[in-house]
Amino acid sequence: MLRKADLQNNTLLEMQRRMIRIRLFDERASKMVKRGYIPGTVHTSIGQEAQVVGACMALRKGDHITGNHRSHGHPIGMGSPLGPLMAELVGKATGVCRGKGGSLHLADYAHGSLGESGITGSSIPIAVGAGLSAQTLGEDRVAMCFFGDGAANQGVLYESMNLASAWKLPVIFLCENNHYALSTPAHTVTGGRIVDRAAGFGMPGVRVENGQDVLDVHEAVAEAAARGRRGDGPTLVEVMTYRFREHSEGLRINVDYRDTNERETWLARDPIQMHRAWLIAEGVATEAELDALADEIAQEVEDCVTFTMESPDPEPKVAFEDLYTDPYDMEAVQ
Amino acid sequence: MSVMTYIGAIGAAQQEAMIADERVIIIGEDVEANVYGTTGGGKQRAEKGDFVEQFGHRRIRNTPISEEAIVGAAIGAAMTGLRPIVDLSYSSFLYMAMDQLVNQAAKNRYMFGGQSSVPVVFRSAMFYGLNTGAHHSDRPYPMFMNVPGLKIIAPASASDAKGLLRQAIDSDDPVMSFEAVPLWGLKEEVDDTEYRIPFGKARIRREGSDVTVVGISGSLPLALKAAEAMAEEHGISCEVIDPRTLVPLDTATIVESVRKTGRLVLAEPAHRACGATAEIAATVAEEAQDALRAPIRRLTAPNMQIPFSPALEAQLYPTTEKIAAAIRQVAGLEKTAEERISA
Ligand SMILES: Cc1ncc(C[n+]2csc(CCOP(=O)(O)OP(=O)(O)O)c2C)c(N)n1
Ligand SMILES: [Mg+2]
Numbered sequence: 082m083l084r085k086a087d088l089q090n091n092t093l094l095e096m097q098r099r100m101i102r103i104r105l106f107d108e109r110a111s112k113m114v115k116r117g118y119i120p121g122t123v124h125t126s127i128g129q130e131a132q133v134v135g136a137c138m139a140l141r142k143g144d145h146i147t148g149n150h151r152s153h154g155h156p157i158g159m160g161s162p163l164g165p166l167m168a169e170l171v172g173k174a175t176g177v178c179r180g181k182g183g184s185l186h187l188a189d190y191a192h193g194s195l196g197e198s199g200i201t202g203s204s205i206p207i208a209v210g211a212g213l214s215a216q217t218l219g220e221d222r223v224a225m226c227f228f229g230d231g232a233a234n235q236g237v238l239y240e241s242m243n244l245a246s247a248w249k250l251p252v253i254f255l256c257e258n259n260h261y262a263l264s265t266p267a268h269t270v271t272g273g274r275i276v277d278r279a280a281g282f283g284m285p286g287v288r289v290e291n292g293q294d295v296l297d298v299h300e301a302v303a304e305a306a307a308r309g310r311r312g313d314g315p316t317l318v319e320v321m322t323y324r325f326r327e328h329s330e331g332l333r334i335n336v337d338y339r340d341t342n343e344r345e346t347w348l349a350r351d352p353i354q355m356h357r358a359w360l361i362a363e364g365v366a367t368e369a370e371l372d373a374l375a376d377e378i379a380q381e382v383e384d385c386v387t388f389t390m391e392s393p394d395p396e397p398k399v400a401f402e403d404l405y406t407d408p409y410d411m412e413a414v415q
Numbered sequence: 416m417s418v419m420t421y422i423g424a425i426g427a428a429q430q431e432a433m434i435a436d437e438r439v440i441i442i443g444e445d446v447e448a449n450v451y452g453t454t455g456g457g458k459q460r461a462e463k464g465d466f467v468e469q470f471g472h473r474r475i476r477n478t479p480i481s482e483e484a485i486v487g488a489a490i491g492a493a494m495t496g497l498r499p500i501v502d503l504s505y506s507s508f509l510y511m512a513m514d515q516l517v518n519q520a521a522k523n524r525y526m527f528g529g530q531s532s533v534p535v536v537f538r539s540a541m542f543y544g545l546n547t548g549a550h551h552s553d554r555p556y557p558m559f560m561n562v563p564g565l566k567i568i569a570p571a572s573a574s575d576a577k578g579l580l581r582q583a584i585d586s587d588d589p590v591m592s593f594e595a596v597p598l599w600g601l602k603e604e605v606d607d608t609e610y611r612i613p614f615g616k617a618r619i620r621r622e623g624s625d626v627t628v629v630g631i632s633g634s635l636p637l638a639l640k641a642a643e644a645m646a647e648e649h650g651i652s653c654e655v656i657d658p659r660t661l662v663p664l665d666t667a668t669i670v671e672s673v674r675k676t677g678r679l680v681l682a683e684p685a686h687r688a689c690g691a692t693a694e695i696a697a698t699v700a701e702e703a704q705d706a707l708r709a710p711i712r713r714l715t716a717p718n719m720q721i722p723f724s725p726a727l728e729a730q731l732y733p734t735t736e737k738i739a740a741a742i743r744q745v746a747g748l749e750k751t752a753e754e755r756i757s758a
Contacts, residue, residue: 188526197525244478
């Protein structure tokens with residue numbers, strides 16, 4: 082287990098911290114949807130925390146990510162503070178997007194998050210562009226786009242992979258293969274393996290079979306990032322994982338599209354429990370320390386909710402701001 | 416000052432901006448070999464692709480035929496430090512990148528609460544009237560006027576093309592430049608120094624007191640000719656206005672002119688439904704109905720696809736004669752079809 086020992090203890094603990102943050106934040110968001118505090122719905126990353134955090138923590142400050150509708154984990158994985166994220170989900174003035182994005186369109190530029198996308202696959206070429214600017218300006222950074230197994234069947238992915246490969250851009254295509262696109266099993270709509278598609282574009286394709294292991298994910302993405310920084314171009318990383326909850330909170334689908342055995346097998350592979358056990362076994366932290374960490378994060382989530390509920394609604398005029406960099410002519414819209 | 420063609424002025428603006436700012440890059444299909452004539456160094460269509468020599472392969476890049484990825488990558492690059500110009504060649508190809516233009520370029524700054532700016536220019540050329548058939552003849556700027564977050568320029572002369580495009584490249588917002596291929600060869604004296612034309616300021620090309628004539632893009636020179644003929648033949652004094660930018664749209668100048676003339680004729684090469692002229696007509700009806708002495712007349716392409724045959728295509732667009740007839744009509748010199756029938 083040499084590779085795992087390569088990481089500093091504080092990094093190993095930070096992984097656990099961010100995974101728990103995602104879990105507790107999303108659990109809380111789910112409750113807030115049910116109680117009507119969050120309008121609409123949210124898509125949680127519960128069960129996929131290792132895939133998200135392992136990937137994000139393989140990046141450095143200055144690197145960029147883009148994401149999708151399963152959107153909260155990505156900025157949290159990049160280290161975004163929770164308050165403005167939760168406030169955004171509720172639509173408050175203190176939201177990270179001033180209440181104009183909501184769950185589907187989180188972005189936190191201060192932490193490298195260029196934006197999640199409600200349109201499946203649409204943010205993929207944006208990351209390619211961030212790679213293009215890095216290469217053209219000679220800046221030492223990489224860009225990573227998160228997309229699902231469902232989005233892997235969007236044509237834009239293949240235009241993007243080809244472009245990134247032809248220009249040798251520092252881009253990581255990170256496929257979150259949670260085996261389903263909403264109710265559709267990936268294998269029923271996907272020809273061949275997603276990872277194998279990399280070969281068609283002359284780029285390495287890596288599949289992380291145990292995407293519940295944060296260290297496995299981290300290792301694969303760190304290598305892809307290093308390749309990008311060396312000027313060797315993009316990598317496709319397919320991470321095999323599972324979402325523990327329904328596609329979106331509050332959604333009820335009458336057909337039982339997921340096999341019970343399958344679900345139970347995956348639920349037994351909880352990324353947070355797995356990493357916790359590993360941290361203890363390796364002597365990185367004690368049970369008591371990890372319990373304290375979980376308590377600390379529970380409080381952090383509590384505080385982010387308090388922050389949110391105490392925050393004001395945005396002023397109506399905010400709906401007319403931020404369209405252009407110059408102030409909008411109010412008369413033109415009346 | 417030197418004499419430049421419309422297309423030469425576009426090339427000149429790009430070159431100027433590339434020299435002025437290292438962050439400006441040009442990407443597009445066949446831009447390295449200057450196939451479309453705007454990435455050469457000369458004032459006319461260049462013989463060789465000398466932008467490559469001047470700026471290097473990092474800053475001027477041929478792309479694969481992947482409009483969606485090209486446009487998306489340009490947006491992402493703009494959000495992270497570059498100021499890309501995307502040459503999409505034919506306007507008809509914009510549809511391939513519709514998601515990126517509408518869902519990303521136009522929405523990102525707004526959705527993310529002002530965190531991003533997207534300084535990118537999407538250039539495309541409207542090849543209409545050239546017997547290129549339905550897949551290469553689009554004039555789709557009205558569709559994009561319906562997308563808040565984009566800015567739209569539609570120059571109708573060489574000097575405007577240079578100044579508007581330069582302003583577009585300097586703008587921190589996404590700008591779509593719709594260039595009229597029928598005007599590519601149009602020549603005029605153009606200022607060689609760097610200048611920018613602010614958006615949202617219409618240009619009064621000819622002052623007049625009887626009829627306001629608004630010409631958009633390739634219809635503007637036709638409107639000017641019609642105005643000249645009407646002055647000579649009938650002594651009708653037309654005020655000819657070129658809005659130059661469609662978003663933002665300077666309706667104030669048009670409304671003010673209509674208040675003076677009481678008559679309005681509009682011409683554009685796009686389809687009739689929800690066109691730029693429809694938007695202008697609606698605004699004038701809302702703001703200056705009381706000043707109108709005759710119904711507003713619009714000359715557009717009909718809501719019909721563009722046929723290939725030269726014998727079929729030409730009839731579809733506004734012409735000098737059609738604009739002139741509309742001017743005579745609003746000036747009371749020609750009866751409407753209804754009037755002729757009931758007479
Ligand atoms: C272009 C587009 N098509 C369809 C949808 C509706 N939709 C939202 S999420 C989703 C499933 C996406 O599956 P996947 O990419 O695997 O991501 P996951 O939800 O599994 O994380 C669908 C069909 C959409 N938002 N955008
Ligand atoms: Mg999926």
